[in-house]
Amino acid sequence: MKGARPFVSMTISVNGKSMEIPVGTTVDGLLTLLNVKREYTAVAVNRDITPKSTYTAVTLSEGDKVEIVRPMGGG
């Protein structure tokens, strides 16, 4: 197919689960892919917290460990 780029995927871990995503996916892209609301959510990549302002700038790499958290019931 002319103009079509081959879909190249990479494997990352999201909240402990292995996941295949397209190469070049940003944190913002991942959240959209997973349909996760941005409000009251925080993301850490390889133990480092990703500030909300950099979601579109941070591109994920093969083997990255992503944690996405939000408030849950607790005391």
Added chain:
Amino acid sequence: MYDTNLVLGGKEFTSRLIVGTGKYSSMDVMRDAHEASGTEIITVAVRRVSLPSGESILDYIDTKRYTLLPNTAGCYTADEAVRTCYLAREAGLGEMVKLEVIGDQRTLFPDVQGLLEATKTLARDGFIVMPYSNDDPVMARKLQDAGAACVMPLGAPIGSGLGIRNPYNIKIILETVTVPVIVDAGVGTASDAAIAMELGCDGVLMNTAIAGAHDAVAMAKAMKLAVEAGRLAYKAGRIGKKLYATASSPLEGLPDWTS
């Protein structure tokens, strides 16, 4: 009677009851219990989003009305606890944190060494640190010196409902520190909360006692009343304890029934 507000990190609160969001039978019951408790501060845990993500607990908490207090429950090292607080702050949950560094799985007693270390780090980084601690007055002073906004000694193990097991230590803590003292954990029923407040504590934090009660909403109201009653009794100044009776009625003026 005139009373001051509870002040934590410069923020003032009228209610002295802090409640949780865990273990409720339903989200509707939780919301109604929060309402009945009169609370202004609500604790939440910070956990992985379930995928696919469903409804959020914050759909049931009016964040304009309540101050959220993210906790670090489940953290066993200072590093984990500190990272959790940063995550909570980045998530937009504010700067007030209920700091827990757990030292033992079975008792959930705090690891006070880790707690002190994490308190120092977080206070330095601008957090309003509310550390869940044991009922040790020496540790309470160290936490205060480390920059804690209050100290939160346990009344008994988390979720145990055993009440205030060492009121004397709580009393000594109250004399040792100048920051607010909030009893966190161990409360089982209303009288436990009242006892904490009668001792002079500045507040009580609880989750299971309300969430686990047969009627959580009714218990939430009971806790509200108990905290208020205990506070009022403390401010009123109770009578001293005596071994023998002191008559309440005058001894003079009794009719003479002798014949």
